[in-house]
Amino acid sequence: MASEQTWNREGLPAWSYRSDRIMALEKERVFLNHWHVVGHINDLKEKGDWLSFDLLGERALVIRGGDGSIRAFHNTCRHRGSRLVEGDQGHCRGALMCPFHAWVYTLEGDLKTPSQPDKFPALDSKEWGLKRLELEIWRGFLFLRFEPGPQGSIAEMMGRHEDELSVYPLESLQPTDGLYTSPITPVNWKAMVDVDNECYHCPTAHPGLTDLYGRCYEEGPWIDGTHRIRGPFNENPSRRELNQRYRELVEQHPEPFRSIPQAWLYIGLFPVSVLVFYPESAGFYRSIPLNAQTSVMTGATYKYDGESESMTLARETSTAIDAEVMLEDKHICELHYQATSSKYWDHGLLGDSEKALREHHDTLRELIPELNSSKSPGDSWH
Ligand code: FES
Ligand SMILES: [Fe+2]
Missing domain, CATH: 3.90.380.10 (Naphthalene 1,2-dioxygenase Alpha Subunit; Chain A, domain 1)
Structure with missing residues (x-):
């Protein structure tokens, strides 16, 4: 029929x-501007554990900070844009160091110091810190988006x-x-x-x-x-x-x-x-x-x-x-x-x-x- x-x-x-x-x-x-699942909190058990997510030329980095919180950033150095971490996931001890000219960022994303700081004007650690991305943790799964968009929270969608x-x-x-x-x-x-x-x-x-x-x-x-x-x-x-x-x-x-x-x-x-x-x-x-x-x-x-x-x-x-x-x-x-x-x-x-x-x-x-x-x-x- x-x-x-x-x-x-x-x-x-x-x-x-x-x-x-x-x-x-x-x-x-x-x-x-929509959410993407990128991992789970237990991928990042230790301080300094990170995972990355690439999408259409954009690069994200999710890392557990020294304070235990998980944050997401653009995986892009503020100096000249080098990718900060390479690969799907890894661990960095104490700080994130750019592989290009060795600018150093804290695990919370603040700029610690440029290398050879005498060659730069004074740089504010927050202003020149890594650019933050929106991150939501839903029942242990990590979701991020690069820009705000039409979706509500993951918790609302999964309700x-x-x-x-x-x-x-x-x-x-x-x-x-x-x-x-x-x-x-x-x-x-x-x-x-x-x-x-x-x-x-x-x-x-x-x-x-x-x-x-x-x-x-x-x-x-x-x-x-x-x-x-x-x-x-x-x-x-x-x-x-x-x-x-x-x-x-x-x-x-x-x-x-x-x-x-x-x-x-x-x-x-x-x-x-x-x-x-x-x-x-x-x-x-x-x-x-x-x-x-x-x-x-x-x-x-x-x-x-x-x-x-x-x-x-x-x-x-x-x-x-x-x-x-x-x-x-x-x-x-x-x-x-x-x-x-x-x-x-x-x-x-x-x-x-x-x-x-x-x-x-x-x-x-x-x-x-x-x-x-x-x-x-x-x-x-x-
Ligand atoms: S691009 Fe990162 S230190 Fe130069
Ligand atoms: Fe199928």
């Missing part, structure tokens, strides 16, 4: 997935999920392998997020996941900047050996972890962050644009504090299942993205179970009305 729902089922125009001009607008209106998430011990999560980065994927970031916004593709593209969840995954709408997908484990036994082993291990969860539901739960936060909650781990991932036609998926997995041996094995097993899913998603991303270079492809037609994808597009359309044009407004590629 055909769907009787009436809604605008049109996907974003193909040209918008390849446009440098739209990417520039997205940087200003979608990326710099509607609070009850469901109360059973997960998030504040005490412990890091595992640090940040992972997918291979560079030759697609626009929206193609990645589109795939992530629906599970209509799961039965065909993810046979392993379908064997784990069954077909009864739950998908909600985007509401006030968040989106939820949940896959409760298949009521029937799984056929795949990896899934069987994983489910047997999850069955062995000791208290207090037995109360965590046997399901994979994903909460998306506009624009590109996803928080992940599993019976044996939690974490996040993000679809990060490198430019209009290239993106990467980056993320991290954390273990529950006090995990048992069987939980360690369960975590290793779910990581293996996930690695397969990530490759499958990368593949279908590339397959459908290739259509956007064809002059005969204009846009997709969405089914009822892809409605969240349209809702994500609608938010983008509100922020960037140019996306409502069926023709490219004059990019040279077209």
